[in-house]
Amino acid sequence: AQSVTQLGSHVSVSEGALVLLRCNYSSSVPPYLFWYVQYPNQGLQLLLKYTSAATLVKGINGFEAEFKKSETSFHLTKPSAHMSDAAEYFCAVSEIQGGSEKLVFGKGTKLTVNP
Amino acid sequence: DGGITQSPKYLFRKEGQNVTLSCEQNLNHDAMYWYRQDPGQGLRLIYYSQIVNDFQKGDIAEGYSVSREKKESFPLTVTSAQKNPTAFYLCASSTGLGGFGTDTQYFGPGTRLTVL
Numbered sequence: 333a334q335s336v337t338q339l340g341s342h343v344s345v346s347e348g349a350l351v352l353l354r355c356n357y358s359s360s361v362p363p364y365l366f367w368y369v370q371y372p373n374q375g376l377q378l379l380l381k382y383t384s385a386a387t388l389v390k391g392i393n394g395f396e397a398e399f400k401k402s403e404t405s406f407h408l409t410k411p412s413a414h415m416s417d418a419a420e421y422f423c424a425v426s427e428i429q430g431g432s433e434k435l436v437f438g439k440g441t442k443l444t445v446n447p
Numbered sequence: 448d449g450g451i452t453q454s455p456k457y458l459f460r461k462e463g464q465n466v467t468l469s470c471e472q473n474l475n476h477d478a479m480y481w482y483r484q485d486p487g488q489g490l491r492l493i494y495y496s497q498i499v500n501d502f503q504k505g506d507i508a509e510g511y512s513v514s515r516e517k518k519e520s521f522p523l524t525v526t527s528a529q530k531n532p533t534a535f536y537l538c539a540s541s542t543g544l545g546g547f548g549t550d551t552q553y554f555g556p557g558t559r560l561t562v563l
Contacts, residue, residue, distance in 0.1 A: 368554075373556075374556055375451075375539075375555050381551065422490065432497060433550075434492060434505070435490075
């Protein structure tokens with residue numbers, strides 16, 4: 333079964349600083365990978381997804397992620413943090429189980445942005 | 448506006464009672480999903496349905512039941528058999544076509560269930 337590891341359950345940055353949220357997956361074959369964002373007491377919103385078209389994926393709100401097969405990583409970055417980026421971020425990988433494709437989520441990283 | 452609605456937003460239940468969480472979508476999606484979210488645990492799949500009148504167990508189905516009588520609706524019942532039901536429950540849907548390479552799951556706003 334697939335697994336997703338997000339390094340750092342909490343990350344704190346200053347406004348204007350680089351945001352780097354780490355995600356590693358366990359798949360031995362190129363998977364489909366996703367980053368979602370969750371604001372307090374809300375559902376998840378898709379930031380971006382990797383579907384093998386390009387290794388550098390650009391998403392909404394200035395976020396991007398780079399797929400590195402050799403490192404089995406899909407880290408999320410944003411050059412300059414904004415106060416509105418404070419939220420919880422989830423990395424997910426697709427998995428085929430019982431003939432159906434499903435998402436396996438990491439445990440999440442809570443991002444705090446300090447003024 | 449198209450989207451997914453979940454009701455109620457907050458739900459309280461006494462221990463030993465069954466409770467049903469509502470999930471409705473008007474996106475014309477075939478596939479629907481229920482996840483449970485606990486602090487620091489990410490999301491775990493409870494049940495999913497790829498088509499009306501059919502559904503499959505996810506990773507943590509014990510103590511839960513679902514039905515899929517209509518395309519738009521996928522209610523989740525938390526039964527008294529669920530030992531630790533207090534959690535945030537999220538419903539999602541997707542077109543169910545073409546796999547995750549071309550498909551995306553869209554999430555509802557969630558229901559927070561508290562067992563008293």
